[in-house]
Amino acid sequence: MNMIVCIKQVIDPEAPPASFKIDPVGNKVVPPQGVSPVIDPYAEYGVEAALKIKDAQGGKVTAVSLGANQLRDIVKKPLAMGADELILLEDEAFDGGDSWSTAYALAMAIKKIGEYDIIFCGREASDWNAGQVGSGIAEILGLPSVTLVKKIEPAGGKAKLERVTDEGYEVVEVSLPCLITVSNEIGEPRYPTIKGIMGAKKKEPVVWKPADIGVEASQIGAQGRHIKLQKLFQPAREGKCEMVAGESPEEAGANLAAKLREVKVL
């Protein structure tokens, strides 16, 4: 079983909300000081999904990450968790993309890798929460896709999947090769072992430039965008919280109930 997992480096979504700052002129997020970036947590579920299959029936797991200035210690995490290979699409030209330019570059890289049975993506990424790259790669490569998957059992050129729905879940059979986006219900991603970390240190990622995957600068990154960001803002919310007090916590509790009734929230 040949598996490819798409990952990326992001600003740590668990960083304190107060550290989150926007540059309103550039319509950009200012990376918080002293907070190290991480692998997108949604993508980590994808790594975990692939490694579960590798555990059960063997296979090769290749992680592919796209971006500029990728910190090796961060993006090597899938290797430390148990992936076999890491390919970095790394160039300034890849920067500033949207779902379109990202899916296109990843699809072309996957084409170059050539052999695959399952491609994994997170259900979305924690920065832009776009939720489209997985489906986009499948569309570009002409593959079947199943999204929001929480369980995968490949067998005989097919895979039996559980897909999370609004009502519960459904069991879906899909022909391979296919693309799967993974939901958090797949289970917590494993921690890298010491052995894994040591192994990852010795492994160098393969770096591909746009020309290596046969794409033009106009098709990727900021130039390849199909959607325009008009404005990025932080909704104002500070200072509107009305505090309800009391002589004791009990009294405050009762006062809060009275307050909610008074303002007809209840």
Place this chain on the structure above:
Amino acid sequence: MAENKGVLIFCETKEGKLAAIATELLGCGRKLADDLGQELSAVLVGSGVSELAKEAIAYGADKVYVVDDPQLKDYQTDSYVSVMEKVVGQAAPRILLLGQTSLGRDLAPRLAFRFKTAASLGCLELAIDPQSKLLLQTKPVYGGNAQAVFTTDSFPQIATVRAKTMTPLEPDPSRKGEVVKVEAGLDPSAVRTKVLEKVAEKITGIKLEDAEVIVCGGRGIGGAEGFAQLEELAKLLKGAVGATRPPCDNEWVPAGAQIGLTGKIVAPELYIAIALSGSSQHMSGCSGSKTIVAINKDPEANIFREARFGLVGDWKKALPAFTEKLKELLAG
């Protein structure tokens, strides 16, 4: 391709009726269509859905495209994309809206890529830009830490909308509209998936996504016993109990109760946040709530930046008194 015109709503159905999200989208779509001075259309895809066309018209549609075929009983990416490619080709809408549901989240991006246009998923607000006449698509990004306004200048402009962010119109059964039947024309061999089974989630009481009131507990609740108290309050308010990630990881509550970045996204009328700090990862799942009320012993907790009403103190002491007083007030 002729000039794209009008707004098209993908209407999901549920138990033989229009789903709530479909009526919300029709309400929003009506306004956008009126702002453009163009038509509002709806599309119904499924098996035995023809009857619902008049319902869609009552909720505001001028025209309803119906694709009714036994092969469309279950949602499957390949079959629905193929059918929608046909309908969108025929209707040539300027805007296509879907719900931010397990269906919409799957269908919208594939359609966007097929039509070489773009989509915004999980929008909170949609409006027509007075100058460019483009759709302004506002959605939370960075896990709710920020919001972004996007536009697309290729058509159709596609967006999915979060549940309960739009208001349906009062249905008017006397409204008139046109119904257009479209043949599915599916090639079964081109459908590469098969739905083997559908399993409904076991839930006692009200589903989190449907609840008008949610009582949510964090790490500070300390254990399953604590959550029993939250349950009592939820029951009194005919609401549901949710949790942040730590209580789920510690199995104080089922994993399905998790609200946040990696859990469920909810938008109730009232969100009572107890002993939770209000991390961005959690807030991204509940920031759409109409009123947030927080009880936390740390006055510096981020949740007080998000809440409308707050109480600083030990929830173990404040909550029983709060519940008791509410019982009294609601009875009186």
